[in-house]
Amino acid sequence: MDYNVKPMIHRFRQNGMNIVMDVNSGIVHVVDDVTYKVLEFYNGKNRDMVLANLSSSYDEKELNEVMDDLDELIRKEVLFAPMDPNYKMAIEDRPIIKALCLNIAHDCNLRCKYCFAGQGGYGQWRMLMPFDVARRGVDFLIAHSGPREHCELDFFGGEPLMNWHVVQQTIDYVHKQEKKHHKKIKMSLTTNGMLLDKEKVKYLTDNHISLILSLDGRKEMHDRMRPDVNGNGTYDQIVKNLQYCVAHRNGEEYYVRGTFTRYNLDFTTDVEDMLDHGFPAVSMEPVVGEDTESYSIKEEDLPRVKEEYDRLAQLFIRREEEGRPFFFFHFNMDLWKGPCLPKRLRGCGAGHEYLAVVPNGDIYPCHQFVGREGYVLGNVYEGLKNMKMMHDFRTNHVFTKPECVDCWAKFFCSGGCHANNEAFAGDIHKPYHITCEIQKKRVECAMMIQAYNQLKKPRVMAQPGSFEAKREAQEKLQ
Numbered sequence: 001m002d003y004n005v006k007p008m009i010h011r012f013r014q015n016g017m018n019i020v021m022d023v024n025s026g027i028v029h030v031v032d033d034v035t036y037k038v039l040e041f042y043n044g045k046n047r048d049m050v051l052a053n054l055s056s057s058y059d060e061k062e063l064n065e066v067m068d069d070l071d072e073l074i075r076k077e078v079l080f081a082p083m084d085p086n087y088k089m090a091i092e093d094r095p096i097i098k099a100l101c102l103n104i105a106h107d108c109n110l111r112c113k114y115c116f117a118g119q120g121g122y123g124q125w126r127m128l129m130p131f132d133v134a135r136r137g138v139d140f141l142i143a144h145s146g147p148r149e150h151c152e153l154d155f156f157g158g159e160p161l162m163n164w165h166v167v168q169q170t171i172d173y174v175h176k177q178e179k180k181h182h183k184k185i186k187m188s189l190t191t192n193g194m195l196l197d198k199e200k201v202k203y204l205t206d207n208h209i210s211l212i213l214s215l216d217g218r219k220e221m222h223d224r225m226r227p228d229v230n231g232n233g234t235y236d237q238i239v240k241n242l243q244y245c246v247a248h249r250n251g252e253e254y255y256v257r258g259t260f261t262r263y264n265l266d267f268t269t270d271v272e273d274m275l276d277h278g279f280p281a282v283s284m285e286p287v288v289g290e291d292t293e294s295y296s297i298k299e300e301d302l303p304r305v306k307e308e309y310d311r312l313a314q315l316f317i318r319r320e321e322e323g324r325p326f327f328f329f330h331f332n333m334d335l336w337k338g339p340c341l342p343k344r345l346r347g348c349g350a351g352h353e354y355l356a357v358v359p360n361g362d363i364y365p366c367h368q369f370v371g372r373e374g375y376v377l378g379n380v381y382e383g384l385k386n387m388k389m390m391h392d393f394r395t396n397h398v399f400t401k402p403e404c405v406d407c408w409a410k411f412f413c414s415g416g417c418h419a420n421n422e423a424f425a426g427d428i429h430k431p432y433h434i435t436c437e438i439q440k441k442r443v444e445c446a447m448m449i450q451a452y453n454q455l456k457k458p459r460v461m462a463q464p465g466s467f468e469a470k471r472e473a474q475e476k477l478q
Contacts, residue, residue: 005399007080010408011039014310014448015317017455021447023408025081029073030451034058038066044074097144098349099152101356101367102137102170104129105163110192110234112226114259114287114295116368116419128163129359134170136380137357142181144384154188155209156356156367161195171207188212188253192226194234196241201248210253213242215279217258217270225261225295243278255281255329261295262287265304268312275319275326283329284312286438288420297434306441313445317452333412333446350418351377351393365393368419393418396429403431413439 008023018036020029031039037058041050047067054063073079107126108115138153145151153174155167167189174185188210204211215238216222223233246254256279260267267284274282286305289296297305316331348354351365358370361380369375378384396418398410415421416431416439424432 005083005405007043007082008406008408009039009080011036012444014444015313015452017448017451019444019447019451020079021408022079022081023411024083025078026411027078027081028447028451029079030455034062035066035070038063038070042067042070044071044080096146096148097141097151097353097355098148099154099354100137100141101154101156101354102129102134103157103356103358103367103370104134104155104160104167104170105158106359107162108158108192109162109194109228110159110226111229111231112192114225114261114289114293116288125359127359129166129357131166131169133357133359133361133380134166135173136361138170138174138177138185140357140363140380141185142177142183145183149182149184151183151185152188153185154190154367156190159192159195160189161191161200164195164200168203171209175207186210190214190257192234193238193241193245194228196245198244201245205248205250205252208252211245211249211255213245213254213256213279215239215242215256215258215274217260217264217267217284218273221260221264221270224263225259239277246279255283255327257283257285257329259285259287262297262301263295265297265301265308268308268315271312271328272315280325281327286435288424288432288435297438299434302434302437305438309438309441309445313449316449320453330442331446331449333443333450348414348417351396352390365389366419368417369422372422393428401429401431407436409436409440409443412443 005024010021010023012019013036018031018033020031020036020039021027022029037054038050041053047064050063050067051060070079105128107128141151141153155170157163160167171187174187177183178185187207189204190212192214214226215235216225219233219235222235222238226234228234242256246256256274258267258270258274260270264270271282271284286297287295291298312328313331316326316328319325348366350369354366355377356364356367356370357380358364363377363379363384364370364372364375365377375389377386377389384390396415398404398407398415401415404410404415413431413436416435418428420432420435421430422428424434
């Protein structure tokens with residue numbers, strides 16, 4: 001296949017700035033109004049078109065000077081850059097398993113209304129993973145990780161703390177196998193927090209387990225969507241448990257993850273609520289559900305959602321300037337280095353680098369495919385069987401999706417979530433439009449925040465409005 005993707009730029013205005021991103025290089029430029037307008041037409045080879053469209057509004061000498069400057073950026077391959085030839089090499093690398101999700105509990109003590117896991121049972125069964133399956137899952141990861149030293153293991157559910165004893169056994173087993181096989185396995189656990197207590201918090205902290213803690217912001221929003229098995233609200237107990245947990249993390253990684261629905265498109269208020277309750281590391285994810293569900297985000301909601309991300313970005317900047325910064329997962333984008341090439345192309349690696357194991361030992365492409373008919377790849381007792389499907393996942397990247405090839409955000413969203421694409425677009429090879437639009441907006445906000453933080457420095461703002469001052473900002477952003 002020909003991977004010679006054409007040079008592209010993406011232009012947008014936000015927070016009083018004209019921002020231009022070069023797609024193939026990932027470099028962000030902050031430019032003045034004239035340059036921004038010129039780039040509506042200019043591609044490095046069409047000066048006559050620019051002059052024909054803009055000479056009635058701008059001086060031709062100024063337009064030519066701007067295009068001279070742009071030509072220099074093009075020559076340096078920081079604007080309209082060609083595709084990195086290493087992308088082809090990254091596509092053709094031999095795959096190895098890097099990460100494994102253990103669905104340690106197919107049961108849950110909550111009944112979240114939007115739960116993709118069928119409120120714990122994945123629509124099929126409720127059971128806890130025996131230690132023998134978990135142990136074999138760890139062995140599988142080590143055996144299929146090849147020479148790779150660093151791997152990842154995630155405890156998931158349902159609610160993994162409902163199978164606490166096996167979680168402990170597995171963590172202890174991982175530590176022993178790391179030494180034996182010269183591996184370093186980073187472990188994480190996703191929990192709703194209801195069962196967190198002093199003993200569990202200490203054990204998880206002492207064993208350096210990263211935590212993803214679920215909370216949906218305001219009490220009324222959380223309790224509406226995340227009741228217990230009896231339909232009662234869970235906010236008060238969860239906040240209490242999470243506050244204790246966060247206070248005793250001793251620097252270990254965590255973040256509090258929320259979900260916003262059509263009921264709270266003003267989700268910045270929920271983020272503020274989480275911050276005010278002592279959780280400075282947060283994420284807020286859009287719900288994904290059938291269009292028939294009243295809580296699902298619809299196409300007509302997208303303008304409101306994008307407006308709210310602008311509001312959240314302003315909150316992020318304001319609190320940073322006030323000396324009260326917070327970590328927001330989707331604004332933590334590294335424009336200087338960024339993810340590795342394979343991740344830019346394929347995202348999480350589901351189905352070929354990242355797999356999930358369920359309590360009976362079956363292996364799925366990821367935790368979100370669990371329970372879907374036809375997606376079993378094998379079993380920890382028998383090994384991998386469906387190699388054709390794994391190949392299909394591996395060859396499913398941004399250059400094989402027609403909708404993605406010409407999208408400016410392809411190297412940031414990597415084609416979207418395979419499971420959501422299959423569930424809502426009908427095919428893992430077709431991106432789900434609603435999540436695409438939301439992801440693009442989040443990327444723009446992340447770019448704007450980092451550009452703003454560079455532009456406010458005195459050296460950069462020495463000559464406000466001039467192209468040279470903006471060039472300094474651009475160089476600083478490289």
